Amino acid sequence: MTKNSTDLEGLTTSKISRRDILKTAGVGGVGVLIGASGLGGLISITEGKASNPTVKEIQPFYGKHQSGITTKTQNHVYFAALDVTATQKSELIKLLKDWTEAAAFMTEGKPVGELTSNEFLPPKDTGEAVGLSASNLTVTFGAGPTLFVKDGQDRFGIKHKQPAELVELPTFPLDALEDQWSGGDLCIQACADDPQVAFHAVRNLIRIARGKAILRWAQPGFQRTKQADPKEGTPRNLFGFKDGTVNPDVTDEKVMNKQVWVQSGDGPDWLTGGSYLVVRKIEMFIEVWDRTNLKEQEATFGRYRISGAPLGQKNELDRPDFNHKTENGQDYIPKDSHMRLSHGDGTKQILRRAYSYSNGMDPKTGSFDAGLLFLCFQRKPSKQFIPIQTRLSKLDKLNEYTSHRGSAIFACFPGVKQGSYIGEAIFQS
DSSP states (O other), X not given: OOXXXXXXXXXXXXXXXXXXXXXXXXXXXXXXXXXXXXXXXXXXXXXXXXXXXXXXXXXXXXXXXXXXXXXOOOSEEEEEEEEEOOOSHHHHHHHHXXXXXXXXXXXXXXXXXXXXXXXXXXXXXXXXXXXXXXXXXXXXXXXXXXXXXXXXXXXXXXXXXXXXXXXXXXXXXXXXXOGGGSOOSEEEEEEESSHHXXXXXXXXHHHHTTTTEEEEEEEEEEOOOTXXXXXXXXXBOTTSSBOOTTOOOTTOHXXXXXXXXXXXXXXXXXXTXXXXXXXXXXXXXXXXXXXXXHHHHHHHHTBOTTTOOBXXXXXXXXXXXXXXXXXXXXXXXXXXXXXXXXXXXXXXXXXXXXXXXXXXXXXXXXXXXXXXXXXXXXXXXXXXXXHHHHHHHHHOGGGGGEEEEEEXXXXXXXXXXXXXXXXXXXXXX
């Protein structure tokens, strides 16, 4: 080998080293091709990963079930509820068709329309996600009770398609609900590992809806990122405790069919394979919490703060022992603790996808406007969320530190096949 030739096993030429070549390729480079001699042989550097979304960053939009329900929880959510202003069924169908097409594009990391267009017209896509990966974006759609009947009116001739489970949630003790954070005819849940990608999705869908629907309320949310927690442990809420430890196993089809997916015979056939979504905006009084001693905090949740284990146990996933007593004869897990009341007899489960939120400062109090955007999916709200929340609203010690400000329920459509559109079965005879 000559003095200036290259050796891929040990690149030690007088002109360039392996490290020099890697510097030339750049941090994002994933491969180099080197010729027979010197720098003249450096002929190809592949694209960086940031500009070339991988298959792992794309969640399929089409399928048996909507994505964004059993999908591994992404870092960010942008949730929006809308009121339909259209008066004709054909307009509503057109909206759902357009949403389906746009959502399918965006979940693949594509714009909703051509990026280049007539310079005298607004572009079809708003453009803030150009050059970004799909970031595991999922878009999940649902219909609220008022889409079917509002002010006693059968709005679109689909009153007979309204499921019995799809009714406004009861007002629970201590609720302090506000209209500005409650209800909605339709909902959009956009989840992604990038906040700009999630917002872009909702922004463009609402733009498409102009003339047919208007924004009623919206709330972004976040959890710890996968970069910050490579082990992807259970996320923590703004009180510092793990949130979502006892979720049902989304990989177990039998469990999902029992707890999450609406089954044939549960109600109207159009919802088979869908799920009910309950949304609660929960304000957290974090300044008060921050002045509470650790023992009281752990007694409130019924879990240790650091490990997430039930009180009296060692590990997060250990089974709680509600009969375990301290030396003084007191319950290790207090009867009014959040975990104990949520658990009940263990037969009623919901699939939680909660996110924290922070809206800056509350101008009325001068404190943080922050809390939990509680999202949960289930097969039958009357048998799952409602009895659980009824117990919590009456006895939960956590009520001293929280207030429920918003509430809504939606029937999330089953998945959609290519060539069809979301919610199509509602309009079929």
